[in-house]
Ligand SMILES: Cc1cc2nc3c(=O)[nH]c(=O)nc-3n(C[C@H](O)[C@H](O)[C@H](O)COP(=O)(O)O)c2cc1C
């Protein structure tokens with residue numbers, strides 16, 4: 001991990017973001033001058049598909065879409081003898097609130113995204129790449145479509161790529177604005193033209209995905225890491241960031257770099273790239289400028305809105321998969337949402353609960369009913385009509401929802417609000433109906 005001299009800022013590392021800010025970085029001409037598709041060529045000419053997968057496993061790259069699953073392991077699940085076509089699906093739904101990192105990649109370096117998808121396609125013998133982009137990102141869709149057109153004309157995409165036997169095309173599919181379509185199997189249903197209802201797993205998409213065919217689904221940022229890993233080798237990637245915990249045989253650590261964002265009540269919201277190891281405090285205070293003048297930070301959700309909150313005094317934890325779990329939160333999308341002391345936490349909970357109730361697809365009873373119950377109870381408390389029994393009811397409700405549904409949206413609906421209720425209980429109690437002394 002990078003050594004940081006005392007008193008200096010944790011340094012930015014530019015692997016994914018090396019072309020951000022370069023004029024016309026999204027054009028094939030500029031991208032190729034800066035090395036685009038050289039690693040695709042290296043993979044096609046010098047490596048077998050299995051060697052590419054081995055490098056991915058060595059890199060210990062973990063998915064950047066939120067769940068942190070090891071990418072090389074996922075690629076290894078694709079059956080080698082499939083008589084059906086194999087697909088790569090790039091998850092560009094970026095639907096998590098407060099998250100806007102994939103957008104930077106698609107708009108500023110679409111050829112990097114495409115090159116990562118193509119190397120992945122070569123590794124698992126896929127013949128088509130689907131890029132599922134959220135419909136609210138017309139700029140990303142336009143840049144990707146332009147990149148596909150240019151790449152096809154230059155024969156780095158399409159038939160017999162770069163004169164080899166490998167052929168692969170790419171289709172951009174625009175979503176229609178549902179959060180649950182970012183969940184990988186909801187995404188597949190939507191891609192197939194149906195309602196975005198997540199599927200029961202197994203079968204996992206790597207075995208039975210889009211249109212019943214083996215499909216590797218990875219996040220935009222995950223796939224954008226692939227060219228660098230092919231260029232430098234998996235070990236060079238694994239040597240960066242936070243290594244596995246030697247006392248925990250299950251720990252995978254957090255290797256490589258990560259795009260990290262900050263939004264909410266800070267002076268300079270934005271996205272930066274760091275080797276894993278920066279603390280939440282360094283990210284928020286040194287890069288996002290800290291709280292607005294005269295304000296104090298009250299709570300931070302480290303990754304999107306779906307993770308438990310941290311208090312200001314808890315921010316010295318590293319932005320890493322395992323570190324944040326140990327701190328009883330989670331990395332999620334690594335795009336932090338900051339709330340300052342002007343925020344009413346009961347109102348914040350009502351707002352968060354409304355989002356999840358609105359986005360639940362309705363298939364599972366605990367999620368469909370539970371999310372609405374949570375929202376109603378917070379609304380009641382916020383309106384000054386709640387009672388102590390409502391707080392007990394919430395605590396009773398949460399375990400009836402999490403872990404009992406098809407997809408993780410239900411957990412995402414519980415985790416942030418439960419942590420807020422625990423850490424800011426006094427704010428909820430202050431809004432409860434006051435029972436007159438002597439009343440029973
Ligand atoms: C409700 C919900 C929404 C999700 N939204 C996204 C999303 O917008 N983008 C994304 O990459 N992953 C999202 N995920 C995670 C995906 O299901 C999946 O884990 C990910 O695309 C796998 O890619 P990775 O291994 O590269 O992270 C979401 C998961 C859930 C439960």
Ligand code: SF4
Pocket residue numbers: 180197198359360361362363364365367368405406407408409410
């Ligand atoms: S958990 Fe919620 S969003 Fe996910 S499948 Fe069930 S009802 Fe739909």
